[in-house]
Amino acid sequence: MSENDLRPPIWVGHVALETDRLDESAQFMRTIGMRPVFQGPEVAIFELRGGTHLILKLKSKVVPGNAPFDLMVDDLRLAHQLYASLGLAPTPIEAMPSIEHEIFRVREPAGHVITIFSSHVSGRPV
Structure with missing residues (x-):
């Protein structure tokens, strides 16, 4: 690590989500802004900011529920408007006063619910 690199020296490498609708789930991830890798x-496999990769794994049977991760965007209201305009049916924006953030949720094609958070980065390089 360089003395000039102010980013934390560690980050999340991979998160995974099982789907029984790989093509549709993959298209959904591209639609919400993930960069396709493979x-x-x-x-x-999709790339997110910071180099984290989402791995979608095809399974014959999936039990939908809350995704085992959440996502964060710079402008929550803009993302909410965009997702609504794309027909992704985001839930209304909710205030989370205990953590000083706002959230909304979207359901991806396999049925998993993904929570989208307003940004809470510290303002330092990440």
Whole structure:
């Protein structure tokens, strides 16, 4: 690590989500802004800010529920408007006063609910 690099020296490398609708879930992730890296018949990989990768894994049966991760955007209201205009049916924006943030949720094609948070980065390089 360089003395001039002010970013934390560690980050999340991979998060995973199982889907029984790989093509549709992959398209959803592209639609909400993830960068495609690879898509094969059983896995799709997407890159997020900071180098984190989302790995979509094809499974024959999936139990929908809350995604095991959440996402964060710079402008929550703009993202909410965009997702609504794309027909993604985001939930209304909710205030989370205990943590000084706002959130909304979207459901991806396999049925998992993904929570989108307003940015809470510290203002330092990340």
